Amino acid sequence: MSLSARLLVLLLSPLLAAVAAASEPDRSALFEHELGRLHSPEMVNLQERFQGQPLLIVNTASHCGYTDQFGGLEQLHQDYRERGLKVVGFPSHDFNQEADDEAETARVCFQNFGVTFDMFRPIGVRGDDAHPIFRELARQAAAPRWNFYKYVVDREGRVVAHFPSRVGPGSADLRGAIESIL
Secondary structure, three states: OOHHHHHHHHHHHHHHHHHHHHHOOOHHHHHOOEEEEOOOOOEEEHHHHHOOOOEEEEEEOOOOOOOOHHHHHHHHHHHHHHHOOEEEEEEOOOOOOOOOOHHHHHHHHHHHOOOOOEEEOOOOOOHHHOOHHHHHHHHHOOOOOOOOOEEEEOOOOOEEEEEOOOOOOOOHHHHHHHHHHO
16 A cells, blocks of 8 residues: 555544444444334333334424324325334424323324334424433434434444435335335
């Protein structure tokens, strides 16, 4: 290797290491939490439940124009759960469309749409009040711009694709991203 090539490697090594570190998922931000199930006293250790699993993470709202996507998300859960996919819903009031009462949120999810995938108590998904899970998702991809923003996360905790609200659960692109991590 020439002297100029060695100098270039020495100069770029710290930058390349920083870029590599920034692209690595922060598994503690994604998984080292205990969160309460929606409208339940049960607490869930996310590391035990989800680490090493392919995930579809969605921020949800009960009173949004996209709320009917719960049905499609449940269908994804049914279609892919035997292959290991975990669909995970996080209600949020960040866009002022979540019910003020957790019981109402649960009714919308569980009774109106028959949701059987994991739903948790409402958390912040944007800005300073964002839960560390959503800060990490934003770091890797983008912060949710609205309700029903979808993140496809591989077994290593890397966001491999993210989709805006208008991309429904039946989208071929979303399903293709899910297939890629199974």
